[in-house]
Amino acid sequence: MKTPAPESAANALHPALEHIALVVFDLDGTLIDSVPDLAAAIDTTLTERSLEAPGIERVRDWVGNGSHKLVERALAHAQAISEEAVDRETVDAAHARFLEHYAAAPCARTRPYDGVRQCLSNLATRGVTCVLVTNKPIAFVGPILEHFELERFFALTLGGDSLNEKKPHPAPLLYSAQQMDIDPAHALMIGDSRHDIEAGKAAGFRTLAVSYGYNHGEPVSASEPDYIIDTLAELR
The missing domain is CATH 3.40.50.1000 (HAD superfamily/HAD-like)
Structure with missing residues (x-):
């Protein structure tokens, strides 16, 4: 060793x-x-669902537990509900879109x-x-x-x-x-x-x-x- x-x-x-x-x-x-690019992908994912985009400062506090949890937190905030109350299928679908948006430009502002x-x-x-x-x-x-x-x-x-x-x-x-x-x-x-x-x-x-x-x-x-x-x- x-x-x-x-x-x-x-x-x-x-x-x-x-x-x-x-x-x-x-x-x-x-x-x-990496928050600027993560936030851009989150904002686009939520606005596609006619939900308010959280922006960089909120996303900055949500990063750290993986992308799925990030999307869950964003959806919970946008709907003014607890993370536990967010529909699982909705999180999974939004997460898939988030990954597509993030993959398109992971280094644009990072x-x-x-x-x-x-x-x-x-x-x-x-x-x-x-x-x-x-x-x-x-x-x-x-x-x-x-x-x-x-x-x-x-x-x-x-x-x-x-x-x-x-x-x-x-x-x-x-x-x-x-x-x-x-x-x-x-x-x-x-x-x-x-x-x-x-x-x-x-x-x-x-x-x-x-x-x-x-x-x-x-x-x-x-x-x-x-x-x-x-x-x-x-x-x-």
Whole structure:
């Protein structure tokens, strides 16, 4: 099983990365700001049904539990009912349309956050294995990474439909550690939401939260990650 090489004082890592051989990254809200494109697809999906478009700011608070849940939340809000009260067939049909709209332009307004490429390049130089674990459907992940030329940094990529469970369940993180042959004690989960931090803790990973991103309108500090940073450029 792989373990990280010791660091010299002159080449010291950020404390979050000390003795870390595997870093698992979230995608939306951590590496990329994808809400503008997600919101555009949600708005179109709802207006097709003669429902009010929620707009970017509301969608920003709904992202994080996968696309199906995002559509369910949007429909519930538009109809002023609880998420549990939304008709399942209606959610499924609206979700299918949402996927069509999003697939048509997943990168039109999406942008990587500052410091992302620098961070990934630094980790690659140091020989740290990087994996991407997102709740976004896997069909969208490859094209987005390729568009921003980030795919080469990841040894493994998992979407919300890649396994039977998704974050906040620890299964995708434990699967990643197993596939990379790295002990969870030497792994770090980096994300922007409580779901990322919960998954990391449950998997026995160290956890780091970015202060930006999407966390349902709540401060990510409430999840008590091991570390919080304002930009991924701080990880060096």
